[in-house]
Amino acid sequence: KHFLARIERLNPTLNALITVTAEQALAAAQRADELLASGEAGALAGVPLIHKDIFCTDGVLTTCGSRMLANFVAPYDATIVEKLSQSGVVMLGKANMDEFAMGSSNETSYYGPVKNPWDLKKVPGGSSGGSAAAVAARLAPVATATDTGGSIRQPAALTGLTGLKPTYGRVSRYGMIAFASSLDQAGTLTYTAKDAALVLRDMAGFDPRDSTSVDTPVPDYVAALDQPLKGLKIGLLKEFFEGGLEESTAKLIREALQVYERLGAQLIEVSLPNLPLSVPTYYVVAPAECSSNLSRFDGVRFGYRCENPKDLVDLYKRSRGEGFGAEVKRRIMTGTYVLSAGYYDAYYLRAQKVRRLITDDFARAFQQVDVLMGPTSPTPAFDIGAKVDDPITMYLNDIYTIGANLAGLPALSIPCGSVGGLPVGLQIIGPHFAEAKLLNVAHGYQ
Numbered sequence: 001k002h003f004l005a006r007i008e009r010l011n012p013t014l015n016a017l018i019t020v021t022a023e024q025a026l027a028a029a030q031r032a033d034e035l036l037a038s039g040e041a042g043a044l045a046g047v048p049l050i051h052k053d054i055f056c057t058d059g060v061l062t063t064c065g066s067r068m069l070a071n072f073v074a075p076y077d078a079t080i081v082e083k084l085s086q087s088g089v090v091m092l093g094k095a096n097m098d099e100f101a102m103g104s105s106n107e108t109s110y111y112g113p114v115k116n117p118w119d120l121k122k123v124p125g126g127s128s129g130g131s132a133a134a135v136a137a138r139l140a141p142v143a144t145a146t147d148t149g150g151s152i153r154q155p156a157a158l159t160g161l162t163g164l165k166p167t168y169g170r171v172s173r174y175g176m177i178a179f180a181s182s183l184d185q186a187g188t189l190t191y192t193a194k195d196a197a198l199v200l201r202d203m204a205g206f207d208p209r210d211s212t213s214v215d216t217p218v219p220d221y222v223a224a225l226d227q228p229l230k231g232l233k234i235g236l237l238k239e240f241f242e243g244g245l246e247e248s249t250a251k252l253i254r255e256a257l258q259v260y261e262r263l264g265a266q267l268i269e270v271s272l273p274n275l276p277l278s279v280p281t282y283y284v285v286a287p288a289e290c291s292s293n294l295s296r297f298d299g300v301r302f303g304y305r306c307e308n309p310k311d312l313v314d315l316y317k318r319s320r321g322e323g324f325g326a327e328v329k330r331r332i333m334t335g336t337y338v339l340s341a342g343y344y345d346a347y348y349l350r351a352q353k354v355r356r357l358i359t360d361d362f363a364r365a366f367q368q369v370d371v372l373m374g375p376t377s378p379t380p381a382f383d384i385g386a387k388v389d390d391p392i393t394m395y396l397n398d399i400y401t402i403g404a405n406l407a408g409l410p411a412l413s414i415p416c417g418s419v420g421g422l423p424v425g426l427q428i429i430g431p432h433f434a435e436a437k438l439l440n441v442a443h444g445y446q
């Protein structure tokens with residue numbers, strides 16, 4: 001009731017939630033109470049949570065931030081929705097997001113921009129901007145989110161939260177609306193690493209309904225939180241201290257690194273020479289996959305359908321033309337272009353090769369160090385409207401986050417101070433399936 005009251009009071013200003021499921025939440029809370037009383041409750045019994053509107057929720061609107069799905073009520077739950085509700089969470093509603101998770105500022109949503117609770121003129125980051133604003137404004141202690149190129153970590157940094165993107169394959173993608181299937185991964189936005197550990201423990205795991213889900217046991221992330229950090233080898237990514245990093249942000253990152261030194265960690269400079277190619281590589285691979293994934297929205301099977309189509313081709317053209325926003329169309333066109341005969345070798349195949357080089361760079365670095373650290377975002381939150389007309393500048397916001405997605409690595413962002421009242425995030429990247437280590441390292445700082 002406390003959180004529902006905050007949502008009622010603050011959501012009209014923040015625009016963080018697209019749907020509020022108050023009645024279902026009260027019923028679920030009641031059920032959690034009963035299970036707690038009878039001693040049968042799961043670990044997260046009664047924990048209020050908001051799901052990003054990219055996860056299918058049985059009987060509840062799932063829009064993916066798009067006009068295309070403005071009337072779409074999913075007939076089933078995504079695996080993570082099912083798993084978390086089995087653990088007892090109480091869903092309060094569905095979070096606003098960039099349309100089909102394409103964006104870095106939550107300004108591409110059909111449902112309008114989300115405001116950053118720290119300064120209402122600023123963006124909360126994207127694409128999980130609604131999830132981030134909701135948790136930062138204490139509308140819920142936890143929100144789910146997804147990260148294809150930074151969409152958990154960058155909003156976490158811009159709103160002062162802990163944002164965890166697990167290893168590709170750690171969390172099921174079943175029932176999570178696809179953007180770029182080889183990059184998409186679900187994770188959490190929470191206040192602390194400890195909260196993230198609690199939620200990930202019940203969210204992760206093998207799922208036969210996701211062919212890329214990895215069948216490896218889920219460790220007890222909570223039990224590993226208090227390992228001492230003495231002797232930890234931290235790699236400082238040379239390339240992360242370049243690329244438009246603002247000095248005030250760099251200073252806070254250096255201060256956070258000093259905290260780790262005091263905890264007994266050793267700082268080692270490492271270089272990933274191919275990392276500066278990650279943004280152009282991503283903006284070939286991700287649009288290519290999105291152009292294929294989004295071909296299912298044809299006005300026939302589900303979602304938006306135009307009025308009075310003349311014939312089938314008119315139905316396709318107008319349903320897609322009217323249902324998708326500008327950024328989604330830009331991505332579909334780019335993706336179709338890079339996959340087309342004559343350009344495939346020059347763009348798509350080449351991007352896949354560079355992706356391999358970047359992955360190999362990371363593998364080499366992890367032979368030397370336990371984790372890599374650097375900034376999450378080159379700047380704190382920027383003004384709403386400042387970058388909307390300049391897609392390239394917007395894309396460059398992901399310069400530090402995209403590498404982990406291309407290599408499938410787990411990464412998280414934790415708050416490490418603020419500049420002019422706006423939070424700054426420290427990014428920590430680990431080897432595949434090192435979530436327990438990342439959470440331990442983040443918890444040590446917090």
Ligand code: GLN
Pocket residue numbers: 101102103104126127146147148149150151152179286398
């Ligand atoms: N900002 C990036 C993009 O627009 C990443 C989005 C994401 O991680 N979903 O594609």
